[in-house]
Amino acid sequence: MPLALENLTVLDLTQVMAGPFCCQLLGDLGADVIKVEPVGRGDATREATGHRLPHGESAAFLAVNRNKRGIAVDLRTDGGRAAFRRLVRAADVVVESFRPGVARRLGVDYETLRETNPRLVHASISGFGQTGPYAARPGYDLIAQAMSGIMSVTGTPDGPPTKSGVPVADLSAGLLCAVGILSACLARTVTGRGQAVDTSLYDAALAMSVWETAELWATGEAPGRLGSAHRVNAPYEAFPTRDGHLTIGANNARLWARLCAVLGRPELLADPRFASNADRVRDRAALAEELTRTLVTRDTDEWVELLLAEGVPAGPIRDYRQSCADPHTLAREMVVELDHPVEGRVRALGIPVKLSETAGSVRRVPPGLGEHTDEILRAAGYTAAEVAALRADGAVE
Known part of the structure; x- marks a missing residue:
């Protein structure tokens, strides 16, 4: 069966959660996602403190990086930047999650890369967006939940402001970025040109606050915490x-x-x-x-x-042990099993959107650091000797 996005090539420069989740969604639906990681250390979640599988792999990294090929590039080197620009020539999408200004310093911002590929869709996910007085601030899910108002309405009425149990700002930013990317790709079929996509954890958190802002603007009062209750319905x-x-x-x-x-x-x-x-x-x-x-x-x-x-x-x-074992969860294929080269059989969440004619699929386990570097660079036109020279210079791994 064909895949909906099988002709889309995505260069994933993102790390941690929002960007990797966005690119994993595109990969699940068929895109060729190339995860571009820093030489030596890779995505921060590879070494992040947190849960490890029995043979040491990061559970956090595995959760949001399937259906991707991996290449390690040092964008601080001339050779690394040149290699990345060569990949951009044949790419449809670049996704980055640097703090505003960093992409420009590394030469991977939209204005620079569009000179190489005018059809490129360039997506940025940051804490507060590319514009505005907070643009340069570091941003995390916790900060976005706090500043957007989400924490002020989460928890019991007599309790303190509380973070949502799941990282709603991170995940919704990834979802919205995927929508923006696909919209820009669709527009490109008409205009022939790419464009920049800009979303942020802060914008996404506010966008999720539909009932709360409705109450604010209807009453003039800031909504409070209701526990599990609804704002406009009872019981x-x-x-x-x-x-x-x-x-x-x-x-x-x-x-x-x-x-x-x-x-x-x-x-x-x-x-x-x-x-x-x-x-x-x-x-x-x-x-x-x-x-x-x-x-x-x-x-x-x-x-x-x-x-x-x-x-x-x-x-x-229910708790997650119960929900992940529920017959309905299994019938909807929302828990899948993968064969990992280090960990063996591992479980992962399934694909939450089902397409009747071009269904998504889980085809690749998350890549090892630089696992596909040679394959990707050779496909981009580098000879084996040139790849070896880049590796010797530390430009790739």
């Missing part, structure tokens, strides 16, 4: 049960009535505090107290079965 949150927790989304009058019936609490329908959705949102705490009083009398799975039988959206709260 729509997590509740304790006898043996754990579950979530319930009864966010309209019909579902509210069905919920009361399943719980055996018809009197709640007549309670003026809960007469409308607006009332239930306003008296959310009292509503949660009433529902909890009943929910703690049975186990989670029993309640979920009863609620789903009546069409009330509900689900148990």
Whole structure:
């Protein structure tokens, strides 16, 4: 079966999470992604403190670098820059995640590379973007969550500001960058020209704040923390049960009535505090107290079965051990196994977007540092002797 992006060549200069995740998505859908890493040390996640697999490989690196070939280049050397520019001649996309200004100093910025390839789509992911008063600041997911407002609305009302459990700024920046790249590639089919794509962790974090900014601009008040509750619907949150927790989304009058019936609490329908959705949102705490009083009398799975039988959206709260073993997860092929040359059989998350005619696939395990350097440079026109000379000079590895 053909792959949707099989004619797209991407040079991945990024490190850590946002950029590698973006390029992995493109690789999953068929792009030939060439991961360009610094000589000697490679992507920072290769050596980052964190979880290691039994034979020492970085779990973090493996998580976001599959479906890529690897080359190690020292862009601080003349030979390394020349080798990279030769790769740019045949590339469609370059993705970088340097702090603004660094790409220009290394000669891999859009204005420089477009002279080599006017059709090039050049994408930048940074902490705060290429413009604005914060552009030069270092940026991480934590900082973006803090400054965008996400941390101010995460956690319980009486608790401190809290970081989201998953790196939403990093991952959403990677997703949005992939959308920008594909949009620029589509525009190129009309104009014949490439362009620069600029996104940031800060922009992405703000872009995810749809309900929160809606509340701000409607009321003039900064939204606060609600725990697991929803800003405009109730009941729509997590509740304790006898043996754990579950979530319930009864966010309209019909579902509210069905919920009361399943719980055996018809009197709640007549309670003026809960007469409308607006009332239930306003008296959310009292509503949660009433529902909890009943929910703690049975186990989670029993309640979920009863609620789903009546069409009330509900689900148990699970940890990742449970979710990754769930039959639905496996049926959706969201856990896959790969044969790694060092670690043997390893598991990874599957491809979250399914295309009916040009489905993505997991074809390559994450590359070793410089694993495909010779292959890539020979394909770009270098002779074996020239590659050996570059390696001897430290320009490549």
